[in-house]
Amino acid sequence: MRTVIGKTSVEMGIAEFQALCEPHDAVLVDIGCGDGSFPYRVAGDHDALLCVGLDANAEAMAKYAARARRKPARGGRGNVLFVASAIESLPLELKGIAGLLTVNFPWAGLLASVVRGEPTLVQAIDHLAAQDCVLQILVNADADVPDLDAFTPQGLADVLGSALPRARFKLQSADWLPADARVRSQWGGRLIKGSGRRTIHIVAQRGSPDTPLSNVLAQAIGLPVAPNS
Ligand SMILES: C[S@@+](CC[C@H](N)C(=O)[O-])C[C@H]1O[C@@H](n2cnc3c(N)ncnc32)[C@H](O)[C@@H]1O
Numbered sequence: 001m002r003t004v005i006g007k008t009s010v011e012m013g014i015a016e017f018q019a020l021c022e023p024h025d026a027v028l029v030d031i032g033c034g035d036g037s038f039p040y041r042v043a044g045d046h047d048a049l050l051c052v053g054l055d056a057n058a059e060a061m062a063k064y065a066a067r068a069r070r071k072p073a074r075g076g077r078g079n080v081l082f083v084a085s086a087i088e089s090l091p092l093e094l095k096g097i098a099g100l101l102t103v104n105f106p107w108a109g110l111l112a113s114v115v116r117g118e119p120t121l122v123q124a125i126d127h128l129a130a131q132d133c134v135l136q137i138l139v140n141a142d143a144d145v146p147d148l149d150a151f152t153p154q155g156l157a158d159v160l161g162s163a164l165p166r167a168r169f170k171l172q173s174a175d176w177l178p179a180d181a182r183v184r185s186q187w188g189g190r191l192i193k194g195s196g197r198r199t200i201h202i203v204a205q206r207g208s209p210d211t212p213l214s215n216v217l218a219q220a221i222g223l224p225v226a227p228n229s
Helices: 014-021 037-045 058-068 108-116 119-128 153-167 186-192 211-220
Strands: 002-005 008-011 026-031 049-055 080-084 098-104 129-140 170-176 199-206
Touching: 002 058, 026 037, 026 119, 037 049, 037 058, 037 080, 037 186, 037 211, 049 058, 058 080, 098 119, 098 211, 108 119, 108 129, 108 153, 119 129, 119 153, 129 153, 129 186, 129 211, 153 170, 153 199
Parallel strands: 026 049, 026 098, 049 080, 098 129
Antiparallel strands: 002 008, 002 080, 129 199, 170 199
């Protein structure tokens, strides 16, 4: 698969990727990660996680991909990886790898796949998810998709509640994200902080993920977490 290292990219094969996964308890894949600040920051808070930022646009990830390779004292992170790929053509290396999946503020084709529950999204999630997996999606309710009205939690619950079971995921919740939530991604900062824009927060799960793993995602967007069982 094509991994991003600053302004260049290099191929990483399955053996090298498995060696990188080995010391970690779980893998987070952030789909459409943009500049990659979200997986970079989550990796900084959770040494036991390998955080993979995935985006069709390799250039967007260059800054955080370069930062991750610095010495640890200067912001380097050994537990973050950036992969250049569209969801339509995911690398085999990432098959069944993710215990945590996020889609934060998708746009364009990725947004349309989410809000319509298209097979492209369902197949991508099915490809990436491990047997036990938590999926968290954040959608800007005022984003524009041709032929669709503004989104609501109930509207997305209806669409995703019937689409996600095709990837063996069950919808857990679909709510407005509280206005004081702090999503640690580039667009999270832009769209939430004092903008008056509304965000829909979707959670779904496959199998029986551990509570501490589920809590990582709530924490990453500044929400209260459930007690660990
Ligand atoms: C609005 S940005 C959000 C970036 C980031 N998640 C954040 O919260 O800051 C949407 C991202 O989705 C990516 N994207 C759009 N369609 C995609 C696709 N089919 N596969 C992978 N990434 C895609 C874009 O390249 C862009 O970086």
